[in-house]
Amino acid sequence: QITLKESGPTLVKPTQTLTLTCTLSEFSGVGVGWIRQPPGKALEWLALIYWNDDKRYSPSLKSRLTITKDTSKNQVVLTMTNMDPVDTATYYCAHTSQQHLGEYYFDYWGQGTLVTVSS
Amino acid sequence: DIQVTQSPSSLSASVGDRVTITCRASQSISRYLNWYQQKPGKAPKLLIYAASSLQSGVPSRFSGSGSGTDFTLTISSLQPEDFATYFCQQSYSFFFTFGPGTKVDIK
Numbered sequence: 001q002i003t004l005k006e007s008g009p010t011l012v013k014p015t016q017t018l019t020l021t022c023t024l025s026e027f028s029g030v031g032v033g034w035i036r037q038p039p040g041k042a043l044e045w046l047a048l049i050y051w052n053d054d055k056r057y058s059p060s061l062k063s064r065l066t067i068t069k070d071t072s073k074n075q076v077v078l079t080m081t082n083m084d085p086v087d088t089a090t091y092y093c094a095h096t097s098q099q100h101l102g103e104y105y106f107d108y109w110g111q112g113t114l115v116t117v118s119s
Numbered sequence: 120d121i122q123v124t125q126s127p128s129s130l131s132a133s134v135g136d137r138v139t140i141t142c143r144a145s146q147s148i149s150r151y152l153n154w155y156q157q158k159p160g161k162a163p164k165l166l167i168y169a170a171s172s173l174q175s176g177v178p179s180r181f182s183g184s185g186s187g188t189d190f191t192l193t194i195s196s197l198q199p200e201d202f203a204t205y206f207c208q209q210s211y212s213f214f215f216t217f218g219p220g221t222k223v224d225i226k
Contacts, residue, residue, distance in 0.1 A: 033215070043155075043163065043206055045215040056213055059120060092162055103169045104210040105153040109162035 002026055002095050004110035011116050012083050018115060022076040022093030027051060029097040032076040033106055034067065036089040044089075048096060048104075049076055085117045121145055123209050125218040131226040138194040140221045142207035147187045151211040154183055154192045157220075158203045166205075167192065197223070 008020035022032060031050040037043050047067040048056045057065050066079045076093060091113055094106035122145040132138050142152065150170035155163040165174045167183035170190060180195040194201055202225055207218040 035217075042219045043208070043217040045208075045217065048215070059214065097168075099169045099172060102210065102213070103151055104213075104215070105165055105168035106155075106163070106208075107165045107168070107174065109164070112162050 002108040004093050006093050006110045006113040013119050014084055016083050018080045018083050020078045020091055024074055029095050031096045033094050033096050034078045035092045038089040083117045088117045090114045121209055123207055123216055123218040125221050129222040131224055132197050133226045134197055136197045138197050140192045140205055142190040142218050144188045144209055148209045148211035150186050151209055152190045153208045155206045156203045
């Protein structure tokens with residue numbers, strides 16, 4: 001059973017940079033993704049890092065996002081700059097696997113962490 | 120960007136009902152389509168990947184079908200624990216988008 005846990009601030013001020021850490025029990029599959037969900041709304045994919053260090057970002061948020069990994073600590077870190085109240089959401093990290101090339105899916109999820117953006 | 124839509128946005132059903140949820144992509148995505156279940160306050164749970172493969176541990180009353188632009192999630196006999204919101208997600212072209220969700224509640 002693969003486990004993931006998100007950690008980071010619960011409250012950030014507008015214009016600040018958010019840094020979230022995902023600690024996972026093992027490096028397996030193809031990588032780790034970050035997904036967020038504003039209260040009462042749909043899921044939104046943010047970024048994915050593959051174990052070969054390739055990275056993918058949501059086109060609409062690419063300029064604000066950076067995803068990195070620290071294999072020595074079993075961690076994946078997401079930073080998002082210039083936070084705004086509309087970024088208030090629960091942020092999830094998720095283990096990513098694939099059946100065949102391109103058939104990616106998020107098979108294990110962290111519990112999520114609610115981040116509120118407010119002055 | 121590839122967009123995905125779901126229908127209906129919500130539905131009311133009874134225990135034992137057969138439930139069908141549809142997901143449509145804005146362009147062909149082959150079979151790069153996954154389904155998740157989410158209960159209030161919980162993380163999403165993977166049900167179906169690659170359009171029709173059942174995730175380990177998921178009951179066989181859940182099934183998925185489709186390819187190209189049109190996909191379906193079917194619950195053959197709705198159980199009390201199935202009342203939840205369901206999301207589809209595409210992974211074509213290495214970027215991922217989720218559908219808006221379908222809420223299944225008790226009639």
